[in-house]
Amino acid sequence: MARGISLEARVRMNQVLSQAIGAQGLVRGQYEDLHEASTFRPEHEIAGTSDLKTASLFRASVQISALAAGAGEPVVSTLETFASELGQAFQLFDDLNDNNPHTGKDRGQDQGKVTLLTLLGEQGACERLAIHLQKADRLLGRVYGPDQAVRCYVKSLFTCLEAGLPTGVGGRRALAKGPGVAV
Numbered sequence: 001m002a003r004g005i006s007l008e009a010r011v012r013m014n015q016v017l018s019q020a021i022g023a024q025g026l027v028r029g030q031y032e033d034l035h036e037a038s039t040f041r042p043e044h045e046i047a048g049t050s051d052l053k054t055a056s057l058f059r060a061s062v063q064i065s066a067l068a069a070g071a072g073e074p075v076v077s078t079l080e081t082f083a084s085e086l087g088q089a090f091q092l093f094d095d096l097n098d099n100n101p102h103t104g105k106d107r108g109q110d111q112g113k114v115t116l117l118t119l120l121g122e123q124g125a126c127e128r129l130a131i132h133l134q135k136a137d138r139l140l141g142r143v144y145g146p147d148q149a150v151r152c153y154v155k156s157l158f159t160c161l162e163a164g165l166p167t168g169v170g171g172r173r174a175l176a177k178g179p180g181v182a183v
Contacts (some may be wrong), residue, residue, distance in 0.1 A: 009067045014068070020060035029053025037113035041107055046116050048087060054094075055087020082139035086154075087130035092116060093124050 005013075019025055029052025037049070062079040071079075095117040117125045138149045 004018065005068055009070075011066045013067050015059050017061045020056045025056040025060075026050075026053055028177045030082065033113075037115070038064035040114055041115060043119060046119070050088055050091035050116075051084065055084045058087040058090070078143050082136050082143075085132045085139065086137040089129050089136065092129040092132065096122065096125055096129070167176050 021027065029049050035172055037046075059080050062083045063076065066079060069140040095115045095173045098111075098117075116128065120128060137151070137155065139155055140148075144151045
């Protein structure tokens with residue numbers, strides 16, 4: 001039993017996690033990714049699948065943390081939007097690294113799929129990734145201020161993302177602007 005967390009908050013935490021991984025979250029996103037990704041879909045549908053299969057888990061983690069901390073609605077809302085931006089960035093990063101032998105994951109999982117990388121190309125995908133990271137950083141700044149530890153930690157992760165992009169990806173220049181650039 002979690003000490004100091006009300007029964008009501010713990011029930012809500014379970015609901016948040018169940019919704020994030022259930023039939024209208026991760027499960028649905030994985031289904032769409034496996035069954036619909038080989039056909040042409042517009043950008044907003046691909047981003048919607050990414051939101052379900054990836055960003056929903058990021059959002060659940062900040063919602064659960066916010067419930068545990070007793071955060072108010074404005075903070076929760078801002079952190080949920082941050083998590084959505086981070087989830088979209090993570091998915092783009094994953095797509096860019098689909099054939100990278102240094103990630104530790106199976107290579108070529110996106111072969112035959114229509115992804116944002118397929119539609120936008122490497123340069124466009126890297127630029128979109130940079131935009132998501134910049135928005136995510138700006139949202140953290142609203143909650144934590146300019147030099148708070150959590151924001152510095154997330155910036156260091158963003159730097160690791162940039163360093164992990166495959167060699168030759170032209171979009172590194174877009175990420176080089178840094179996540180602190182306002183969009």
